[in-house]
Amino acid sequence: MSREQLSGQIIEAGRFLYGRGWAPATSGNYSARLSASQLLVTVSGRHKGQLGEDDLLATDLDGNGLEPGKQPSAETPLHAQLYRWQAQIGAVLHTHSVNATVLSRLTLADSLVFADYELQKAFAGVTRHDSQVLLPIFDNDQDMQRLSARVQPWLDEHPDCVGYLIRGHGLYTWGASVADCLRQVEAFEFLFECELKLRAVQR
Amino acid sequence: MSREQLSGQIIEAGRFLYGRGWAPATSGNYSARLSASQLLVTVSGRHKGQLGEDDLLATDLDGNGLEPGKQPSAETPLHAQLYRWQAQIGAVLHTHSVNATVLSRLTLADSLVFADYELQKAFAGVTRHDSQVLLPIFDNDQDMQRLSARVQPWLDEHPDCVGYLIRGHGLYTWGASVADCLRQVEAFEFLFECELKLRAVQR
Amino acid sequence: MSREQLSGQIIEAGRFLYGRGWAPATSGNYSARLSASQLLVTVSGRHKGQLGEDDLLATDLDGNGLEPGKQPSAETPLHAQLYRWQAQIGAVLHTHSVNATVLSRLTLADSLVFADYELQKAFAGVTRHDSQVLLPIFDNDQDMQRLSARVQPWLDEHPDCVGYLIRGHGLYTWGASVADCLRQVEAFEFLFECELKLRAVQR
Amino acid sequence: MSREQLSGQIIEAGRFLYGRGWAPATSGNYSARLSASQLLVTVSGRHKGQLGEDDLLATDLDGNGLEPGKQPSAETPLHAQLYRWQAQIGAVLHTHSVNATVLSRLTLADSLVFADYELQKAFAGVTRHDSQVLLPIFDNDQDMQRLSARVQPWLDEHPDCVGYLIRGHGLYTWGASVADCLRQVEAFEFLFECELKLRAVQR
Numbered sequence: 001m002s003r004e005q006l007s008g009q010i011i012e013a014g015r016f017l018y019g020r021g022w023a024p025a026t027s028g029n030y031s032a033r034l035s036a037s038q039l040l041v042t043v044s045g046r047h048k049g050q051l052g053e054d055d056l057l058a059t060d061l062d063g064n065g066l067e068p069g070k071q072p073s074a075e076t077p078l079h080a081q082l083y084r085w086q087a088q089i090g091a092v093l094h095t096h097s098v099n100a101t102v103l104s105r106l107t108l109a110d111s112l113v114f115a116d117y118e119l120q121k122a123f124a125g126v127t128r129h130d131s132q133v134l135l136p137i138f139d140n141d142q143d144m145q146r147l148s149a150r151v152q153p154w155l156d157e158h159p160d161c162v163g164y165l166i167r168g169h170g171l172y173t174w175g176a177s178v179a180d181c182l183r184q185v186e187a188f189e190f191l192f193e194c195e196l197k198l199r200a201v202q203r
Numbered sequence: 204m205s206r207e208q209l210s211g212q213i214i215e216a217g218r219f220l221y222g223r224g225w226a227p228a229t230s231g232n233y234s235a236r237l238s239a240s241q242l243l244v245t246v247s248g249r250h251k252g253q254l255g256e257d258d259l260l261a262t263d264l265d266g267n268g269l270e271p272g273k274q275p276s277a278e279t280p281l282h283a284q285l286y287r288w289q290a291q292i293g294a295v296l297h298t299h300s301v302n303a304t305v306l307s308r309l310t311l312a313d314s315l316v317f318a319d320y321e322l323q324k325a326f327a328g329v330t331r332h333d334s335q336v337l338l339p340i341f342d343n344d345q346d347m348q349r350l351s352a353r354v355q356p357w358l359d360e361h362p363d364c365v366g367y368l369i370r371g372h373g374l375y376t377w378g379a380s381v382a383d384c385l386r387q388v389e390a391f392e393f394l395f396e397c398e399l400k401l402r403a404v405q406r
Numbered sequence: 407m408s409r410e411q412l413s414g415q416i417i418e419a420g421r422f423l424y425g426r427g428w429a430p431a432t433s434g435n436y437s438a439r440l441s442a443s444q445l446l447v448t449v450s451g452r453h454k455g456q457l458g459e460d461d462l463l464a465t466d467l468d469g470n471g472l473e474p475g476k477q478p479s480a481e482t483p484l485h486a487q488l489y490r491w492q493a494q495i496g497a498v499l500h501t502h503s504v505n506a507t508v509l510s511r512l513t514l515a516d517s518l519v520f521a522d523y524e525l526q527k528a529f530a531g532v533t534r535h536d537s538q539v540l541l542p543i544f545d546n547d548q549d550m551q552r553l554s555a556r557v558q559p560w561l562d563e564h565p566d567c568v569g570y571l572i573r574g575h576g577l578y579t580w581g582a583s584v585a586d587c588l589r590q591v592e593a594f595e596f597l598f599e600c601e602l603k604l605r606a607v608q609r
Numbered sequence: 610m611s612r613e614q615l616s617g618q619i620i621e622a623g624r625f626l627y628g629r630g631w632a633p634a635t636s637g638n639y640s641a642r643l644s645a646s647q648l649l650v651t652v653s654g655r656h657k658g659q660l661g662e663d664d665l666l667a668t669d670l671d672g673n674g675l676e677p678g679k680q681p682s683a684e685t686p687l688h689a690q691l692y693r694w695q696a697q698i699g700a701v702l703h704t705h706s707v708n709a710t711v712l713s714r715l716t717l718a719d720s721l722v723f724a725d726y727e728l729q730k731a732f733a734g735v736t737r738h739d740s741q742v743l744l745p746i747f748d749n750d751q752d753m754q755r756l757s758a759r760v761q762p763w764l765d766e767h768p769d770c771v772g773y774l775i776r777g778h779g780l781y782t783w784g785a786s787v788a789d790c791l792r793q794v795e796a797f798e799f800l801f802e803c804e805l806k807l808r809a810v811q812r
Contacts, residue, residue, distance in 0.1 A: 024728070024731075024795040024796065024798075024799045025728060025731035025795040025796040026731065027727070027728055027731065047792075096728065098802045098806065099806075101726065101727075101799075102803050102806045102807055105803075106810060106811070116308075116343070116370075117304065117371050118230070118304075118343055118369070118372035118373065119227070119230055119299065119304075122227075122228035122230065127345075129343050129372070130343075140725070140739075142736075142739075166727070168725045168726050168727055168738060169726075169727035169738070170727065183228045186227040186228040189227075190228065193301045194301055194304050194305050196806060196810065197301065197305045197399060197403075198305055198308065198309065200806075200810050201305075201309060201399065201406055202309070202406075203406075203810055203811075203812075319511070319546070319573075319574045320574050320575075321433070321507075321572070321574055321575035321576065322430070322431060325430075325432065325433065331548055332548065332574060332575070333546075333548075386431045386453075389430040389431040390430065390431040392430075393507075396504045397504055397507050397508050397511075400504065400505075400602060400606075401508055401512065403606050404508075404512060404606050404609055406609075522749070522776075523710065524636070524705070524710075524749055524778035525636055525705065525710075528633075528634035528636065533751075534751055535749050535751065536749075536751075589635060592633040592634040593633065593634040595633075596633045596707060596710075600707055600710050600711050603707065603708075603711045603809075604715065606809050607711075607715060607805065607809050607812055608715070609812075
């Protein structure tokens with residue numbers, strides 16, 4: 001796919017995610033694989049519902065910006081880590097919803113487990129509701145190298161995983177395409193809302 | 204009604220239901236009666252807010268696809284069962300909301316009972332708020348033949364019923380037309396939200 | 407104002423109220439004073455987000471339909487009662503929200519009292535937050551004559567009141583114009599949501 | 610920036626804030642610095658989602674209206690106070706959400722403290738999640754001179770603060786531009802919703 005097409009998909013994804021309340025106050029960042037050696041990533045600090053082509057830049061697979069005057073999102077190393085990890089990953093979305101934030105703060109454990117939801121089938125590789133989807137939670141950190149070093153062992157042990165949470169911060173999810181990521185964002189957000197509503201009643 | 208008209212109604216229903224959050228991540232499936240012997244059903248796995256005419260196909264009344272290259276939704280047998288059951292059913296909508304999912308998981312009983320809601324009058328055949336609307340809950344199953352076999356006795360005993368829940372999965376509702384189904388989806392979702400809010404406060 | 411202008415305002419109000427989720431599944435009904443002796447009221451059972459001029463009809467001040475072939479809303483007597491009660495009332499909106507329904511079922515008392523909300527100033531005649539706004543709750547009834555007979559004494563004792571609830575059914579509010587009613591619907595719905603959220607946490 | 614540009618930004622902000630439910634029933638008021646000695650403020654009592662250029666007027670830095678026939682919002686003194694306090698403030702938004710109202714009523718203390726939220730970085734001057742953002746709560750008052758006199762000492766002691774709450778009434782936030790204020794409104798509303806959801810579950 002051309003840079004123009006990938007830009008269009010990211011811009012449209014931003015409009016959608018912002019409209020759903022999953023990218024408030026310039027939060028979140030998005031990327032797509034541009035070539036074997038380059039990513040297309042959102043520029044730091046932009047309004048995610050109003051992205052234009054100038055709000056995206058190319059980086060190398062270590063997340064180093066390749067366009068002078070444009071600053072990649074501070075979290076680009078977390079995106080780059082995923083593209084280096086698996087060649088089939090074509091897109092990464094990091095969203096920042098109220099429910100992801102609240103649930104990751106409520107959960108003292110280091111992961112969430114979803115079971116017996118039909119919607120688990122929306123995740124790549126899941127075909128039955130009577131399975132378990134494990135979503136790890138990593139503590140937040142302003143040091144991206146330290147954070148990615150904590151993420152890597154979990155990725156290596158779970159080659160089929162499709163997302164993780166950063167506590168008080170939000171969701172990362174990835175897939176072959178931007179559309180796959182969007183489907184998974186919707187599915188995760190659905191499950192987050194279910195879990196919070198269940199806890200509000202059952203407590 | 205022509206296939207073109209029914210397609211248009213289903214496409215529009217999908218846009219509406221997706222916009223309300225009742226069809227996340229490609230979930231849900233919809234159908235309408237095309238003729239005495241055929242249904243029009245959504246193709247498996249499509250984005251319900253972006254349906255086009257190609258995302259629908261004809262099946263027979265057993266749910267067998269009649270258009271090579273198009274795969275009907277895996278849940279088509281549950282639709283077909285309803286059309287075989289009652290000749291006056293012209294449309295079936297299966298939605299997948301957070302509230303339907305949560306309420307069906309919270310309820311250990313095999314049904315929900317709604318009483319003293321004015322909105323019960325939105326269901327075909329109900330004329331008073333001081334009646335009871337019974338909505339059965341069936342456990343989820345990936346085997347559609349087994350699931351429909353569990354549904355059939357309940358249908359036979361309740362010829363006036365207009366919907367059922369599958370636990371952790373969502374709502375089926377049916378009526379003479381797509382518009383009737385949409386009115387009932389709105390009414391059920393209203394009641395689900397009421398019940399959850401009541402439980403969150405009363406608990 | 408001409409019938410055409412009042413129709414336009416009611417049609418637009420319906421679109422707004424339906425969009426906010428306050429008129430699900432054909433619920434609710436709306437009216438405006440057409441002349442000294444006539445009202446304009448919504449026809450029974452219509453989709454409130456899709457009203458057209460044909461979905462309105464003139465009635466007399468007793469709520470009797472004046473246009474053969476058009477059936478006024480079954481609750482027209484409750485509208486007519488208000489126009490007979492005070493000459494300055496120009497419009498009445500009856501909405502049907504989840505929060506109005508839930509709060510009226512949760513409250514065993516025969517009224518809600520709002521105090522110390524700045525938004526109380528949105529109601530006609532209220533100029534301070536440190537006042538009390540009393541909203542009565544009447545039990546639901548399918549017999550409109552019996553229901554209006556229970557409402558009348560309360561109206562007579564509270565000439566400044568701007569609304570009431572019917573339990574499990576919804577809100578009536580009135581004012582000089584459709585715009586005044588819409589402002590009050592927004593204010594009541596704001597207060598309902600506040601009260602429910604407070605109860606969910608404080609309980 | 611010209612008056613026309615600032616008007617356009619305020620009108621657009623009103624449409625956005627009303628659409629989010631943060632300006633119901635004509636509540637809220639907005640302003641921008643017009644020159645060294647003048648503000649542009651919303652006229653009292655207007656629908657915030659339908660503002661036009663006529664719904665704004667110039668005032669001096671004491672909040673006195675400079676356009677005969679136009680009444681500035683009753684809360685203009687609170688806006689004027691902020692522009693006098695810091696020369697770099699270019700815009701002030703006062704919003705009125707359910708969550709701000711509920712949280713300020715639930716909190717008996719005289720402030721809210723936000724900690725360990727990544728989104729704290731959306732506030733001017735905050736660069737880390739592991740900091741604390743303090744948001745004071747002042748009791749509501751219909752006397753704006755008395756209310757501003759209670760606000761002033763807190764401003765003087767906290768030169769970096771970017772907002773305050775009035776109990777049962779809403780949020781004030783300010784910044785160099787309308788866009789900065791909007792980003793901060795989104796961030797505060799995100800945090801309010803997080804806190805309320807946490808309390809609903811943890812209680």
